[in-house]
Amino acid sequence: MRIRRLLGIGTLTGMLAAALLGFAAAPAQAHNTLVSSNPVAGSVVTEQPGTFAVTTNDALLEAGGSSNAIQVRGPGAETLYYGDGCTTVSGPTLTTPVALGQPGEYTVIWQVISADGHPIDGEFTFTWQPADGQELATGVAAPPVCGESQAPVESGTPTPEPTFTTQTDSLETPEASAPDESSAASSDILWIGAALAIVVVAAVIVLLVVRRRSATNDRSRDDRPDDTPAE
Incomplete structure (x- = not known):
């Protein structure tokens, strides 16, 4: 007994x-991880993708401002950005409409709000080699913000580095782009x-x-x- x-x-x-x-x-297990992207990282793209996307292993949280964001940066001596800055969350996937410009290597910078509320981000590159008949877009000098008019491209205009924020509607502080891993x-x-x-x-x-x-x-x-x- x-x-x-x-x-x-x-x-x-x-x-x-x-x-x-x-x-x-x-x-620790709740942090989302990247599963796939469109275009695929390191790929050669010959036709306008139309929609850029990043997909994670779990549903994303919808948040205001630029908390969920995808920025597409083009090649050239004067860096240009493409797209309108507007994104849509659908389950584990974040999408944005983008039309590419001049051929070359493009960089995709993304940030999403993970299922546990922490922002996670990353970037990858791909090569744009447009086939005959592809219509090319004109880039803008600054990272686009959804709903705001795009700045015209001016020769010699310095191009700001892309940053994200979880607090406001503008891209401000790079510190907000990284999850508080030490706290977690x-x-x-x-x-x-x-x-x-x-x-x-x-x-x-x-x-x-x-x-x-x-x-x-x-x-x-x-x-x-x-x-x-x-x-």
């Missing part, structure tokens, strides 16, 4: 620790440490209970009268 009780305490402790460890690991990692470590501490405390309690019951049994045996007849 005592053994069953102790086994029950040990099982309950193990289940509690496993639940806490699973909860602690959940935030610290939270995970705290949860795992708490779970391990519970396991250790539970193990100590079980050990103390076992020792106490063993000592009690020993005293009981010592207090019993010696009924063994003398020879």
Whole structure:
């Protein structure tokens, strides 16, 4: 009976620790990861894609401003951007309409809001070699913002680097583009440490209970009268 009780305490402790460890690991597993893109990274494109897309392994969160964004940067000495800056979230996929301009290597910079609320971003390149008959678009000097008029291309105009923000409708601070990985990692470590501490405390309690019951049994045996007849 005592053994069953102790086994029950040990099982309950193990289940509690496993639940806490699973909860602690959940935030780290919630970050989305890139599954595919259109165009494919490193590919050679000969016809206007029409729609650019990035697809992750989980549903994306819809957020205002430029929290979810795709920017397409073209080749040339004076960097130009293409598209209108407007994006659409559909499940795990973010899309934007883009028409490409002059041939060359293009860079796609993207950012999405992961299922756990953290922004994740990345970039890839592809080569644009338009086939005969493809209509070429005219780029703009600054990263486009959805709903705003596009700046004309002027020779010698400095081109700002693309940045993202999760707070406003303009592209402002590059710091906002990176997830707070250190904060998430610290939270995970705290949860795992708490779970391990519970396991250790539970193990100590079980050990103390076992020792106490063993000592009690020993005293009981010592207090019993010696009924063994003398020879």
